[in-house]
Amino acid sequence: MRKIQNLNTEQAARNSWAKRSLSIILVCVALLIAFLSVGRLAQQTGPDPAATASATPDSEQPDDQAAEISRRTAKDPMAIGNLDAPIVLTEWTDLRCPFCAAFHRDTMPLIESDFVEQGLVRIEIRDVAFFGEQSESAAVAARAAGRQGKYFEYLDAVYQSAPARSHPDLPREKLVEFAQQADVDDLEKFTADLSDDSLRAEVQQSTTEAQELGVSSVPFFVAGNTALSGAQPSEVFTDFLHNAVDQGRR
Structure with missing residues (x-):
């Protein structure tokens, strides 16, 4: 019994070390993003740079820490x-984030056809609620749709109707409308799940974990040993994922 307890203690210590290491890496990524953004802003005379965010595809992290982020769970609705x-x-996203919406409208279909359907990339979503209570409720709604196998369909419905730059208003009745658009079969169950405290706790935990890792803006992505921030042009994501796949095959 004592040996089992010792093994559990050692495993917990290793998990804690990996999480702290990953937090440091992502904080460094965020600081580098901020530094690069300030530099570009000082030189830019065109549109608001927030519209395209900023990227840092050269932040290295060991493969075991990349594995710490990914779930690779069978029948994962997200x-x-x-x-x-x-x-x-891995994508961190907020359903009230206009740039998350832009990524899902403009780039996600390309990634699905060129990488996911080819068996090269698996996409895993981590939801966050950075923009208030409605963000949290929307994430709960997406998870409720996921219980009926319609998580990504629900994201599509929300993001297709999102405004270009502002945060959308997502009251409860609108969340139910999105479920109808996503063809969620049992709307009565979906509506009941909107009040499920366990789903809300999962969203809150996901948000807390993102903050602990240093993810302070969305959309944010990690693939293999690289990170990328913002709704970048499709060609940036293509290069990002090709590089990650090449590294993963080495």
């Missing part, structure tokens, strides 16, 4: 792609 794909693309 994931698409082969369970054993060479690379997992």
Whole structure:
């Protein structure tokens, strides 16, 4: 019995070390993003740079820490792609984030066709509620749709109707409308799940974990040993994922 307790203690220590290391890495990524953004802003005379965010695809992290981020759980409603794909693309997203919406409208279809359907990349979503109580309720609603196998369909419905730059208003009745658009089968169950405290606790935990890792803006992505921030142009994501896949095959 004592040996088992010792093993559990050692495992907990290793998990804690990995989480602290990953937090340091992501904080460094965030600081580098901020530094690069300030530099570009000082030189830019065109549109608001926030519209395209900023990227840092050269932040290295060991493969075991990349594995710490990915779930690779069978029948995960918040994931698409082969369970054993060479690379997992982890995305942190807020359903009231206009740039998250832009990514899902403009770039996600390309990633699905060129990488996910080819068995090269698996996408796993981590939801956060950075923009208030409605963000949290919307994440709960997406998870409720996920219970009926319609998580990504629900994201599509929300993001297709999102404004270009502002945070959308997402009251409860609107969340139910999105469920109808996503063809969620049992709307009565969906509506009941909107009040499920366990789903809300999962969203709150996901948000807390993101903050502990140093993820302070969305959308934010990690693939293999690289990170990327913002709704970048499709060609940036293509290069980002090709590099991650190449590294994963080495």
